[in-house]
Amino acid sequence: MPLPLLNYIAFSGIFILLSWAIYLPYRCGQLYLAPVYSMATGAYFAAYVTTEWNWPIVLAILSSPFVGAFFAFLPALGLRKAPGFTTAIASLALIFIIQTIVMNLKILGGHSGMFGIPALEYPLTTILIVLLVAGIIVYRIDHSRFGRAAELLYYSSEETACFGVNMALVGMLLQVLSGALSGIAGALYAFTVGSVFPGAFSFSMLLVVFSAVFVGGNLTMWGALVFAPILWGLPLILPEAIAEWKDVIYGGLLICILILRPEGVISKETVREVGDGIRKLARMRRRVFG
Amino acid sequence: MDVFFAQFINGLAVGSMYAIVVTGFNLLLLVSGVVQFAYAHVVVIGMYATWIALRITGNNLIFAIPAALLSSTLLSILTEPLFRPLARRRAANQTFVMSIGIALILTHIMAKHLHEGMPIAFPESLSSHAAAIRFGIAALSIGQIYTFLGTIVAVTAFMYLLYRTMTGRALRAMAQSPFVARLIGIPTTKMGIASYGIAGFLGGVTAVFLAMALGSAYPALGDALGVKVIATALFAGLGNLRGGLICGLILGVTEGLTAGYLPGQWSNAMAFAMIMVTVMFKPTGLFGTRV
Numbered sequence: 001m002p003l004p005l006l007n008y009i010a011f012s013g014i015f016i017l018l019s020w021a022i023y024l025p026y027r028c029g030q031l032y033l034a035p036v037y038s039m040a041t042g043a044y045f046a047a048y049v050t051t052e053w054n055w056p057i058v059l060a061i062l063s064s065p066f067v068g069a070f071f072a073f074l075p076a077l078g079l080r081k082a083p084g085f086t087t088a089i090a091s092l093a094l095i096f097i098i099q100t101i102v103m104n105l106k107i108l109g110g111h112s113g114m115f116g117i118p119a120l121e122y123p124l125t126t127i128l129i130v131l132l133v134a135g136i137i138v139y140r141i142d143h144s145r146f147g148r149a150a151e152l153l154y155y156s157s158e159e160t161a162c163f164g165v166n167m168a169l170v171g172m173l174l175q176v177l178s179g180a181l182s183g184i185a186g187a188l189y190a191f192t193v194g195s196v197f198p199g200a201f202s203f204s205m206l207l208v209v210f211s212a213v214f215v216g217g218n219l220t221m222w223g224a225l226v227f228a229p230i231l232w233g234l235p236l237i238l239p240e241a242i243a244e245w246k247d248v249i250y251g252g253l254l255i256c257i258l259i260l261r262p263e264g265v266i267s268k269e270t271v272r273e274v275g276d277g278i279r280k281l282a283r284m285r286r287r288v289f290g
Numbered sequence: 291m292d293v294f295f296a297q298f299i300n301g302l303a304v305g306s307m308y309a310i311v312v313t314g315f316n317l318l319l320l321v322s323g324v325v326q327f328a329y330a331h332v333v334v335i336g337m338y339a340t341w342i343a344l345r346i347t348g349n350n351l352i353f354a355i356p357a358a359l360l361s362s363t364l365l366s367i368l369t370e371p372l373f374r375p376l377a378r379r380r381a382a383n384q385t386f387v388m389s390i391g392i393a394l395i396l397t398h399i400m401a402k403h404l405h406e407g408m409p410i411a412f413p414e415s416l417s418s419h420a421a422a423i424r425f426g427i428a429a430l431s432i433g434q435i436y437t438f439l440g441t442i443v444a445v446t447a448f449m450y451l452l453y454r455t456m457t458g459r460a461l462r463a464m465a466q467s468p469f470v471a472r473l474i475g476i477p478t479t480k481m482g483i484a485s486y487g488i489a490g491f492l493g494g495v496t497a498v499f500l501a502m503a504l505g506s507a508y509p510a511l512g513d514a515l516g517v518k519v520i521a522t523a524l525f526a527g528l529g530n531l532r533g534g535l536i537c538g539l540i541l542g543v544t545e546g547l548t549a550g551y552l553p554g555q556w557s558n559a560m561a562f563a564m565i566m567v568t569v570m571f572k573p574t575g576l577f578g579t580r581v
Binding site: 029031075077078079085086088089090092093094096097100101104203207210214244245247248250251252253254255258259262 | 325372375376381382383384386387388390391392393394395397398402513517520521524528556558559562563565566569570571573
């Protein structure tokens with residue numbers, strides 16, 4: 001497979017994981033921007049254990065969600081009860097904190113970062129397996145009692161409290177799950193690019209992810225799945241004269257979608273209609289072919 | 291002790307600029323319910339306007355200051371229609387996301403179409419760091435003196451507007467309850483636009499002071515400043531005007547002292563860590579939220 005196509009698929013997978021990492025806490029109304037922070041911890045962990053301790057890549061990938069989850073758990077202890085917007089800013093601050101910490105730690109390469117990270121032997125298979133497992137987990141959460149409690153919390157915290165839902169626990173668990181997804185995205189990033197440096201995990205990493213979640217659909221997991229590859233691939237296929245305006249395109253899309261269709265392109269109704277359409281087609285097929 | 295004093299003065303100078311920007315940010319949050327992350331980018335555009343005016347007029351400050359004020363005010367007012375539908379339904383999270391979209395566009399304009407994305411430098415006459423008053427090894431530069439005095443004048447004028455004029459009373463009424471403000475006949479749309487204009491004006495004032503203090507600007511400055519402004523507002527308590535002033539100064543002093551005593555670039559991390567710890571134990575901020 002040509003390298004540009006492989007890189008496109010790899011980064012699409014990474015951005016889908018990061019988009020789901022933002023989507024999960026947003027289910028309960030928390031705008032949580034720390035996936036980049038958890039991604040940095042996962043990436044540096046994977047880079048360090050494979051280059052310094054010679055861990056096998058598989059072990060590093062399997063451990064990275066736990067590392068990401070742990071580093072998300074620490075601030076979640078304080079942020080779980082925070083109102084939605086407070087979480088957004090506090091989690092944004094985490095990005096700058098982790099950047100400064102890794103910049104000043106010689107053991108992690110300081111400003112230069114870490115190089116010579118081994119590459120994945122079967123990159124496409126690995127990323128597809130990770131996406132499949134992550135997708136199943138996110139789907140099961142969405143369609144569980146826990147997911148319904150989170151959805152109710154999104155619409156009304158008073159009603160959620162009346163139902164006896166532990167809102168702080170819901171918030172914390174979603175942030176920890178978000179950290180796990182971001183951690184593994186970080187590990188995949190490290191093994192795809194072959195190096196990690198502080199500047200890679202900055203606010204600008206959030207831009208494609210934000211666009212995927214809010215343009216694609218912020219109340220279903222399918223929005224991020226469909227739109228992360230589209231928005232990531234858009235600058236790659238457009239003519240260069242237009243592609244250099246990608247930031248304006250992303251910004252313009254965000255502005256337009258929030259004014260015209262705040263729930264995003266793929267809303268819950270869209271998913272329901274598509275599901276109904278597929279069931280109708282299946283019934284027709286059974287009637288025609290027996 | 292001299293190092294402490296020198297860094298304390300530097301920190302106060304930087305903190306006074308944070309204080310004005312946080313005031314403008316809190317005004318938008320209180321009156322319109324809008325979390326304007328791109329407000330810092332509006333300030334940086336004001337800096338670019340100052341630089342362009344200085345180049346065109348041969349470093350004439352008399353034209354540069356109105357250029358900064360006008361550009362920031364106009365740009366701020368231009369963003370009002372975009373936020374209006376979201377502000378009506380009080381969707382704070384979505385206004386933040388939209389402001390990120392606006393910030394993306396403004397940063398792109400600065401990075402690609404203003405001075406080809408290269409940093410801009412202000413003339414030495416504007417950004418003079420020559421010591422005017424000495425205290426041992428510590429010194430107050432002319433730029434810092436103008437910044438202190440200018441901040442005091444700007445904030446005093448703003449507070450006078452807010453608490454001693456009918457416009458200010460209308461703005462405070464809208465901050466308390468937009469519904470009741472409309473019922474008693476306050477033209478809420480017009481006042482909303484006015485709040486953007488006032489915030490933009492304050493941003494223009496900050497742009498001039500930042501040009502004096504930093505001596506240069508670059509496209510990514512908006513992102514760096516924007517995060518600090520919002521974090522400071524959160525630290526003080528969202529919408530708390532007086533708290534925002536004090537916490538802006540505290541943040542500046544913390545950054546200054548950290549830069550003086552710790553190696554590397556820990557000043558940013560220290561400031562954010564301080565804010566995070568406060569928010570984790572007191573989510574409503576140090577002085578309490580007003581929204």
